């Protein structure tokens with residue numbers, strides 16, 4: 336199976352080349368040439384399958400022969416070695432907890448899977464691959480952790496100064512080895528622009544193999560489809576119509592959910608819940624896509640004004656707005672509404688949600704106003720302690736710090752400050 340570029344100018348490539356390149360030479364995102372539904376028997380046998388077995392069946396077609404089955408199985412054993420529990424918090428409302436991985440962010444699965452694939456592919460490459468990634472919060476930590484110590488791969492992470500939480504900053508600045516953190520004097524959009532400039536810089540590209548570990552990379556994006564399968568395995572109410580509400584920023588996670596649906600997973604509807612960065616909610620109202628600069632919020636991993644994966648979603652629906660509307664609703668919520676939701680969930684059920692999960696909860700409740708008999712699952716994408724100040728202040732209780740986080744709390748932050756693209760380029764060229 337090959338991947339084509341959504342800009343339609345670049346040649347098709349294998350999974351391996353799509354992973355190594357990150358983005359196509361014509362600057363388009365790669366998209367799988369085909370999506371073959373899994374047999375019905377697969378979904379019937381679900382209860383008897385392990386996460387690794389489900390993962391292998393679902394992901395194999397996308398990896399094709401580029402990774403042998405035995406290696407792919409071993410990769411999935413390692414990547415999926417933690418829990419993905421469903422917790423019911425109200426009648427007809429459950430949360431899928433995706434934060435039990437090493438950095439307590441849902442990005443752990445994608446980041447680790449991509450790191451393992453790239454590590455496998457770079458075994459027969461002569462030169463090193465440099466992974467360049469911009470983060471508004473959680474990507475950096477998950478990528479740093481996933482790639483730590485992977486041979487033949489160097490990682491450079493750009494993050495906006497003062498705009499990620501203390502814990503997030505520690506997770507991406509304290510590891511060392513093949514990981515370097517660059518603190519940018521600017522916003523997340525500035526970081527993302529600098530990364531994009533690097534990918535367009537022929538002078539740089541001649542000198543090094545650069546790739547992206549943002550969710551534009553198919554190896555980061557596609558494994559996220561497994562969450563939706565794991566949720567289905569865990570829900571007891573399989574006879575009800577299932578709705579997923581996904582707190583969305585770059586729209587990689589929700590787009591992966593739609594791929595799971597194309598594989599045959601019975602999903603009634605998707606809800607894309609956002610903070611005030613409402614480019615997609617507005618698109619779903621007006622049919623006009625108007626990217627904007629991002630606004631800082633308490634759910635900072637979703638502060639994205641021009642979501643990079645939305646083009647993949649539109650492509651899945653062949654740019655048919657009416658067809659997309661049948662399957663997707665999208666709502667935006669303010670920080671004030673998010674705080675109130677965190678408090679309401681806590682008071683009603685004792686459950687502590689993080690700001691991203693709370694946005695997902697709000698989106699689900701809004702959808703269920705008119706469809707109360709659906710079974711709703713909102714994704715909890717980060718552990719609440721990663722947003723300690725906001726959560727503790729809102730619910731008026733102190734949270735217990737899990738061991739994964741405690742490990743980084745007293746380590747020294749190491750980063751290089753940069754102001755502009757020239758400084759990034761200079762760093763990349765000097766660091767070879």
Ligand SMILES: *Cc1c(COP(=O)(O)O)cnc(C)c1O
Nearest residue numbers: 473584585586587588636716717
């Ligand atoms: C990255 C992230 C999101 C958004 O995911 P996308 O795939 O970019 O839409 C939501 N919540 C948390 C905690 C994240 O880290």
